[in-house]
Amino acid sequence: MPREIAMWEAINEAIRQEMERDSRIIVLGEDIGKMGGAFWCTQGLLEQFGSSRVIDTPISEAGFMGMAIGAALVGLRPIVELQFVDFFGVAWDQIYNHLAKLRYMSGGQFKLPVVIRAPIGGGYGDAAQHSQVLYSIFAHIPGLKVVAPSNPYDAKGLLISSIRCDDPVVFLEHKLLYGLFYLPPGSFGEVPEEPYELPLGEARIAAEGEDITIVGAAYTAYLAEKAADRLREQGVSAEVIDLRTLVPLDKHALRKSVEKTGRLLVVDEDYLPYGLTGEVIATIAEDAEAFKALKAPPARVGNPGVPVPFSEPLEKAVLPSEDKIVKEALKLVEA
Amino acid sequence: MPREIAMWEAINEAIRQEMERDSRIIVLGEDIGKMGGAFWCTQGLLEQFGSSRVIDTPISEAGFMGMAIGAALVGLRPIVELQFVDFFGVAWDQIYNHLAKLRYMSGGQFKLPVVIRAPIGGGYGDAAQHSQVLYSIFAHIPGLKVVAPSNPYDAKGLLISSIRCDDPVVFLEHKLLYGLFYLPPGSFGEVPEEPYELPLGEARIAAEGEDITIVGAAYTAYLAEKAADRLREQGVSAEVIDLRTLVPLDKHALRKSVEKTGRLLVVDEDYLPYGLTGEVIATIAEDAEAFKALKAPPARVGNPGVPVPFSEPLEKAVLPSEDKIVKEALKLVEA
Amino acid sequence: MSRVLLSFKSYSLAEREEKLEAEVTRELALSFYRKMVLARTLEDELKRRYESFEMRGELHLGRGQEAIPAGVCELLSDRDFVSATHRCIAHAVCKGLPLDGIIAELYGRASGVCRGKGGHMHLASSSKRFLATGIVGGGIPIAAGAALAFKTLGEDSVAVAFFGDGAANQGTFHESLNLASIYRLPVVFVLEDNQYAFSTRRSESTAVESNAIRALGYSMPALEVDGNDVIAVYTAAKWAVERARRGEGPSLLDCKTYRLSPHLEIVDTEEYRPEGEKEKWEKLDPVRRLEEQAVELKLASKEDFEQIKAEARKLVEEAFQRALSSPLPAPEEAFRDIFSGE
Amino acid sequence: MSRVLLSFKSYSLAEREEKLEAEVTRELALSFYRKMVLARTLEDELKRRYESFEMRGELHLGRGQEAIPAGVCELLSDRDFVSATHRCIAHAVCKGLPLDGIIAELYGRASGVCRGKGGHMHLASSSKRFLATGIVGGGIPIAAGAALAFKTLGEDSVAVAFFGDGAANQGTFHESLNLASIYRLPVVFVLEDNQYAFSTRRSESTAVESNAIRALGYSMPALEVDGNDVIAVYTAAKWAVERARRGEGPSLLDCKTYRLSPHLEIVDTEEYRPEGEKEKWEKLDPVRRLEEQAVELKLASKEDFEQIKAEARKLVEEAFQRALSSPLPAPEEAFRDIFSGE
């Protein structure tokens, strides 16, 4: 009987299985050892692999990010956990000026097989400094691959691919998908026990449809799938594209879908300006075939550019939701 | 007789005049006092205003950025210089989690009148860690205004407005426009001696035209103007929009222009993916009128996502240029 | 071949004792007590209600650490600046933010100190010059910056940065102490060494016995302080704040304490604590300590304590009532306050 | 009212002397000399050519500081890791990167060590385990990370981070020293205190007399070293590297020196230097110092020096020839190496 597990368990299993396979993999971050991670994803690793491979760090993100880079340069394959993506700021220089560029700057001499894992997202009252998504910033920087799974199956396969990748990968996990009791709804699903890879750069068609293409990633893909169900009830056939990776961006899947549906709605929980929605729309608009296929102006739903507020009605007003997707999709289809 | 000055002089004059007007303005950064700044913009300020208002700092960007924030919270109006924008990474947490958000997070209690000035851009062989533009990242974060002038007149007026603004402003100065002898070509032009403001959020129509809209900012606006001259010789009438500010983005000017020309080319020196070009194209595409007016798919010229290489032919291959703009514009018009 | 014998300069540590005197009046002792008990009472009630899911987000409480904000804030006025951390409730109380405004904020109500936008890690008040940040180490340079402004403007205010032992391993700690020292800023760095950063023991994350030693690297005076003894905290803070006000520059107070609360409520299982450790520290509870000291010094009696506790319960109860009668903010409110004049 | 007299623990500094012995053979002395002279000769020639605009970008030279990379790298093999800074040319030479590859890189040629992509601030070699970064303080944690890998993999390699006095005020300095100490990593932090960060004097930016003092904050042994005396640098580095190889953990060498070059060529007017300061340090030129020492210790003679200098001139000349016969890279090359397998 196939087993259903939560996304945090899928992540935990991916790391464990890869560490069993390859002794060059180490894990480092705050509270990831003894405690098994603020969001449980490194449970049991310290016990299994010991403190030379599972390293609890001080609160020195720039320092341990730099250490991961140095370790990678001479042969390890570090997985670094940022306790929340919001804290990438203190380590940013190491990420974008070093991790992302050292391969290129060295003329291809160095490999940088580092995975940065970080929880993303809001929707549960953690306010402006603990609710961000920020993946557009990583995606803007050449030299970083950016992954954002929406379910346990993808999470496991994409994480294994990320760990096996010789390039830096930023692997972003939405807190509301982990499946932790205190962070509903959680994403649960069938996940094979054995290791498997999913290619980085292939979007998932989460629902097939004819009338409109709805694009999301991580939690917004999850929301878009639910919205598509509701739209179907209202006679609208929505195709849902779960990007899975922002870099590489699966332009082919996007264009193919829009060529079929002629309508595009991009959903994002990240700050909307200068982000994912613009990139996806431009990717469609600049392509002669896809452009021609567009029956209506593409539209976007996202955080319109507001620090995530604490209070529930305010947060709801700012973040994307099933309702907002349905509403915007109907507007688009009726336009 | 109107005087012509270099952009660095216009910047220097704006700071000086504002500091004369308002004693709450302080300037801090590396080598900005005794030496007058790596790119000369703070020449003479230490002598005129003394070391309590013109503060040479250690190489502690996170520290002095945080200090600027704290000083602003209790009544000063700091101007912080980053020696190159590329170094924002070490101070990023202070910028995006504190400077940008504290007003909002406090429910509007605090004002954050801080200007961050930083030189941007490549094209002179300073390689991957000293040639970046990065303005899309600032523009992505709610709570920051982002300014990028293309000439001395705009630089002075926009900087004065930025200094007078009660919100954080990231003011980005392209090194090739400063007019320093070792960084050609330089931008020189007529600048009134008296202080004046230019509104933040109003693009400049740098050239009027009928056939195509070319959008740029800072050095790419400068290049686009030159490209438009060449296009005119070839019978193509290009309208050039110099954005001047990325936030607020002058959507009205963009849409009005495209409604007229029906063709859009966005030029950027920043990394193209998830950046300015996507945002501008989406701004056009999502607008019903502008969308309808589009006669061809919008196009973009920019750094396609490469750390800026050192060697000249490589750097040329990566960065936008007059030639590339002309070529792409012709392709668009002929499409 | 030649054998050379060279001599290199190096440095070692010596321990010193700093003797400080303070006067503790009955009034002062009761003021300490009032602050600590008010914070404790508020936090206890918040905990109870949070456990029944009345509030959203995380909740970091500071049971057992109240002597530090109470002792330090005794010396501060509204003109002085404080930056606090994710664990900021007692600090907000001691700096004089209104109880109902604090509570309303934690409930996301329109009358919250940040009108519901901040939440529990981000209590703030411009009139009280108080700011908390959820980024570990983030508030340290900000306090230094407020101090810079005071110096530039010729105000005799001081700035205080409260932060944890975990924060002392952030780069901002280093940069801020250096900056404060070179500019001789009126700032006091108050390190709350509760021996843990979440699950991480100070002794395993910090390569030095005591963070007070690090102050030597910035030519900055520093004291180790019994952070569970409010009189000691006050005495040390008086020395530090007065130095700062006199223009003699920054200092570091390394206050040794212990967090009796979990790192955050509900979620933290506290399995990282060695057996018996918490029990040991419960005996050093600063509220009870002060009761004993005040009785011994004949400054107050059991009746005083009971009365203050009753008052605190009443204040907290009333504050809850006021706070919870405030509405949630209107959704449109979300789009205001990003920029000024909007 | 009650008067309390409390006693607080505090710390003070004591100076120590560390006596270290080293054996200097003729071979070793000549090896030092060869490294320093080679670096000097290369930099002099680069300066001359840069001044006629043969190269693009900035150029940071390190005249007067050569004893530090020369003395330290004497103890390193290709298996050891080095991170260097924007001022990395002498370090690359001393770590054994090929001269022609270095020159070709500065000229943006296809045969450059980074195939023209890195440029002068970013010399790198994976086979020599050498990396430079243009971000001040950026290389410090990276060296600690290489050391972590060596420890994890059971390699007896060490990592060395070279960085300036300016970098010692970056947060990464603090974080890296702490991390290296808690994990007991085989890393040596080599601080090149040339007393300036661009125009900024150490004494005005750094709140401590000597950065060696800061090591106390990480329970890390540290030595102050005469950075213009290659024998002293070598002796101190031997102690540090051997400790690291034996698994005894990190250490800090605070090497006092002076930059006789401008911060960067052409642009820097050096007006920030007090009169006579540079002249004073010119007398302490490490190349001449070693000549005097070697003669005094009867390890080498004037003829040896002349011969080595002539060899260096020849090596540099030939390297320039090889380098400049290499083509510029093809434009398409720009789009490779962003990701692996592309």
Ligand SMILES: Cc1ncc(C[n+]2csc(CCOP(=O)(O)OP(=O)(O)O)c2C)c(N)n1
């Ligand atoms: C930059 C950053 N890294 C990590 C965190 C997550 N985090 C929040 S509190 C905390 C522990 C802080 O420990 P300490 O500074 O000792 O304060 P305490 O919680 O003990 O009061 C951590 C790791 C954060 N908020 N910010």
Ligand SMILES: Cc1ncc(C[n+]2csc(CCOP(=O)(O)OP(=O)(O)O)c2C)c(N)n1
């Ligand atoms: C993070 C960062 N800030 C500022 C700079 C600009 N910068 C380059 S070198 C330098 C001075 C560095 O001084 P120091 O560390 O003492 O090294 P030195 O130049 O003396 O060798 C500065 C300010 C930079 N490259 N990186």
Ligand SMILES: [Mg+2]
């Ligand atoms: Mg703590």
Ligand SMILES: [Mg+2]
């Ligand atoms: Mg220096």
